[in-house]
Amino acid sequence: MSATTSGKSESESRSLFLTLVRFRELSIIIFILLLIAIVSINTPAFLTIENFRNILLNISILVIVALGQMMVIITRGIDLSVSSIIGLVAMMVSFTVVAFPTLPPALAIVLGMLLGAILGSFNGMVITVGKVPPIIATLGTLSIYRGMVFMYSGGTWINSFEMPDSYRALAKAAPLGLPNIILFAAIVAVIVYLFLNYTRPGRDIYAVGSNPEAAVVAGIPVQRTIFMVYVISGLLAGLAAVLWASRFESAQTNTALGFELQSVAADVVGGVNIMGGSGTVMGVVLGAFLLGTIENALIMVRISPFWQLAAQGLLILVAVIVDSAIRRRLEQLGGTGDSS
Amino acid sequence: MSATTPDNVSTTGERNQQLRDFFLRWEWLLVLLILLVIVVNSQLSPYFLNTRNMMRATSDFMEMGLMMLPMVFIIITGNIDLSVASTLAMCASLLGFLHIQGVNIWVAAPAALALGVLAGALNGFLVARVKLPALVVTLGTFAFYRGMAYALLGDQAARGYPPEFTFLGQGTVGAIRLPISAVLFIFFAIIFGLVLHKTAFGRYLYTIGNSEEASRYSGVQVARVKMIIFTLSGFMAALAGIIIAARFGSTRPDVANGMELAVITATVLGGISIFGGSGTIIGPILALLLIGLMRFGMGLVNVQGQVQSIAIGLLLIFSILLPNIARQVSRRGIQLSRNTAVAAVVFIAAAGFFIWFFLWTRTLILAQ
Numbered sequence: 009m010s011a012t013t014s015g016k017s018e019s020e021s022r023s024l025f026l027t028l029v030r031f032r033e034l035s036i037i038i039f040i041l042l043l044i045a046i047v048s049i050n051t052p053a054f055l056t057i058e059n060f061r062n063i064l065l066n067i068s069i070l071v072i073v074a075l076g077q078m079m080v081i082i083t084r085g086i087d088l089s090v091s092s093i094i095g096l097v098a099m100m101v102s103f104t105v106v107a108f109p110t111l112p113p114a115l116a117i118v119l120g121m122l123l124g125a126i127l128g129s130f131n132g133m134v135i136t137v138g139k140v141p142p143i144i145a146t147l148g149t150l151s152i153y154r155g156m157v158f159m160y161s162g163g164t165w166i167n168s169f170e171m172p173d174s175y176r177a178l179a180k181a182a183p184l185g186l187p188n189i190i191l192f193a194a195i196v197a198v199i200v201y202l203f204l205n206y207t208r209p210g211r212d213i214y215a216v217g218s219n220p221e222a223a224v225v226a227g228i229p230v231q232r233t234i235f236m237v238y239v240i241s242g243l244l245a246g247l248a249a250v251l252w253a254s255r256f257e258s259a260q261t262n263t264a265l266g267f268e269l270q271s272v273a274a275d276v277v278g279g280v281n282i283m284g285g286s287g288t289v290m291g292v293v294l295g296a297f298l299l300g301t302i303e304n305a306l307i308m309v310r311i312s313p314f315w316q317l318a319a320q321g322l323l324i325l326v327a328v329i330v331d332s333a334i335r336r337r338l339e340q341l342g343g344t345g346d347s348s
Numbered sequence: 349m350s351a352t353t354p355d356n357v358s359t360t361g362e363r364n365q366q367l368r369d370f371f372l373r374w375e376w377l378l379v380l381l382i383l384l385v386i387v388v389n390s391q392l393s394p395y396f397l398n399t400r401n402m403m404r405a406t407s408d409f410m411e412m413g414l415m416m417l418p419m420v421f422i423i424i425t426g427n428i429d430l431s432v433a434s435t436l437a438m439c440a441s442l443l444g445f446l447h448i449q450g451v452n453i454w455v456a457a458p459a460a461l462a463l464g465v466l467a468g469a470l471n472g473f474l475v476a477r478v479k480l481p482a483l484v485v486t487l488g489t490f491a492f493y494r495g496m497a498y499a500l501l502g503d504q505a506a507r508g509y510p511p512e513f514t515f516l517g518q519g520t521v522g523a524i525r526l527p528i529s530a531v532l533f534i535f536f537a538i539i540f541g542l543v544l545h546k547t548a549f550g551r552y553l554y555t556i557g558n559s560e561e562a563s564r565y566s567g568v569q570v571a572r573v574k575m576i577i578f579t580l581s582g583f584m585a586a587l588a589g590i591i592i593a594a595r596f597g598s599t600r601p602d603v604a605n606g607m608e609l610a611v612i613t614a615t616v617l618g619g620i621s622i623f624g625g626s627g628t629i630i631g632p633i634l635a636l637l638l639i640g641l642m643r644f645g646m647g648l649v650n651v652q653g654q655v656q657s658i659a660i661g662l663l664l665i666f667s668i669l670l671p672n673i674a675r676q677v678s679r680r681g682i683q684l685s686r687n688t689a690v691a692a693v694v695f696i697a698a699a700g701f702f703i704w705f706f707l708w709t710r711t712l713i714l715a716q
Binding site for chain 2 (some may be wrong): 086088100103104106107123126127129130133134137138139140141143144145147148149150151152154155156157158159160161162163164261265266269272273276282283312314315316317318319320321322324325328329332
């Protein structure tokens with residue numbers, strides 16, 4: 009009961025937790041290296057800086073959305089509405105920049121994040137105040153927000169030639185050597201890392217996810233924390249929306265359709281526990297990188313495009329099964345102490 | 349601890365009673381909504397109360413219904429199956445693939461059913477034996493099975509099914525032209541209902557949903573039950589795939605894209621708790637009818653399919669939100685602290701800004 013013993017067991021469990029996490033990420037890295045080794049034996053073009061850059065370019069948006077999704081999943085929730093938020097925000101921001109071609113791209117980004125955060129706050133309200141289970145609430149807003157894209161645009165879309173140059177260049181320009189979109193993803197990853205590990209609201213996210221009852225007792229504002237993660241997830245989806253419209257130079261009614269499950273897949277492959285409580289930025293980045301590498305490798309070894317989705321799905325399954333086997337083994341090795 | 353035990357027993361008894369009352373009321377609410385939709389729609393469109401139109405519209409929802417029945421079982425145990433629409437597509441694509449290869453359609457159809465059983469069994473194996481979360485497993489097979497559909501058919505569509513096969517999807521029975529698929533749905537709904545509410549297996553589903561641990565200790569073979577329900581889900585998805593292929597007269601690998609979420613929506617709207625352990629078979633059937641009538645009515649007054657889904661999404665959220673809010677208010681009254689007032693003002697301001705911006709920027713482009 010004394011403060012010293014509880015502090016000790018906490019630090020013990022934390023160090024155990026840390027070694028587990030380190031092992032988890034190692035398994036993804038090994039998987040990636042194995043894949044790279046196998047593919048590059050027959051396909052020398054695979055192991056080039058150019059191709060590596062290509063993979064990073066392709067996963068940047070996924071990383072941004074999957075990091076928001078991770079924070080939601082850590083609190084034992086899920087945000088299925090991210091794809092529709094991307095679709096709606098991409099359409100609204102694209103309409104705005106077409107109407108005001110002189111709008112600075114930085115403002116377009118801010119606008120996208122603001123709209124995304126508002127859409128996320130609707131999710132947060134329904135979940136925290138209305139006590140609707142997250143999977144139901146965001147399943148509902150998945151179809152509501154997607155329907156709003158149609159209502160907003162009346163079925164029309166924004167084409168590349170309608171967009172101002174500054175907006176199209178936003179994602180692709182490379183003033184710092186790497187395309188902006190990769191830098192955006194890197195900055196988001198660093199900020200989320202610092203937020204989760206070095207700030208109180210960030211730590212609260214883990215506390216709420218690993219034991220909600222204990223978090224209440226410890227005086228952590230559980231409802232506020234849960235509300236916050238949906239706002240952040242919406243905000244990051246809004247950022248992703250602007251980058252999406254800029255990168256693909258269009259905003260369509262079906263933009264990002266199905267992306268919600270891809271973001272969950274990146275998290276799951278990256279070792280985020282779907283039951284909540286654990287997940288790291290490093291893991292999610294590696295998970296997205298693994299998915300990107302798989303996709304790229306399948307193209308490089310010229311597997312028929314019609315087989316690519318099947319192979320991708322199969323590899324996700326394999327990664328998840330292998331990962332769970334490793335996790336179970338680790339728990340057996342480390343789980344000799346108290347198992348509360 | 350011991351002092352509170354008798355108290356607990358009485359409250360759980362009470363809660364069960366309340367729960368039963370609630371669900372009784374829930375289904376009545378669905379019936380009321382259905383009546384409301386019928387009255388409103390028959391005022392809006394003279395074509396609504398036409399049985400022939402209605403029967404034709406019915407067949408649009410029967411594939412969903414066939415997949416919804418096992419989904420009820422799965423969600424009652426506290427699991428979920430995201431792969432149903434992909435399984436449907438894979439099985440329909442196998443059917444189409446075999447047909448293109450010249451295989452007799454009455455050989456291809458059982459093969460498609462067998463593939464569905466296999467697909468469901470793989471889900472069941474990974475959930476029940478490997479003990480992975482159902483959400484993760486079926487998310488993986490969601491991509492894998494859909495991918496197999498593309499692998500089988502590529503970018504072509506399978507067509508030219510013989511008329512005695514398309515009759516399965518397009519044919520009708522009796523004077524009111526009840527679609528064959530509706531007959532199938534009614535048949536399976538009765539069977540699933542009887543199994544759920546009249547057999548030990550049905551009771552196991554509820555006990556697993558309430559506490560997997562407790563049911564394991566009381567001798568329920570949890571893994572076997574899970575294996576069975578996921579396999580059943582695969583079988584029903586394959587059946588739905590055959591019906592949909594027969595109805596369209598062709599198969600494309602992207603068939604039923606996104607239908608898994610529609611199936612889950614109908615199930616949950618029907619009062620099956622997403623946490624498992626409660627619900628009846630009647631609720632989801634009523635919910636399916638409600639969704640079908642709403643979409644049919646909105647279609648008649650020319651509301652786009654995608655805009656219709658706004659109404660379905662709102663219905664899903666408010667069906668759970670409103671009872672929750674009512675319960676909170678009746679329990680504690682409305683507490684207006686300074687913080688909640690500030691939060692409410694900020695929230696209303698944000699929502700107002702969003703709506704204004706939505707309407708304003710829309711007119712900027714569309715007015716051109």
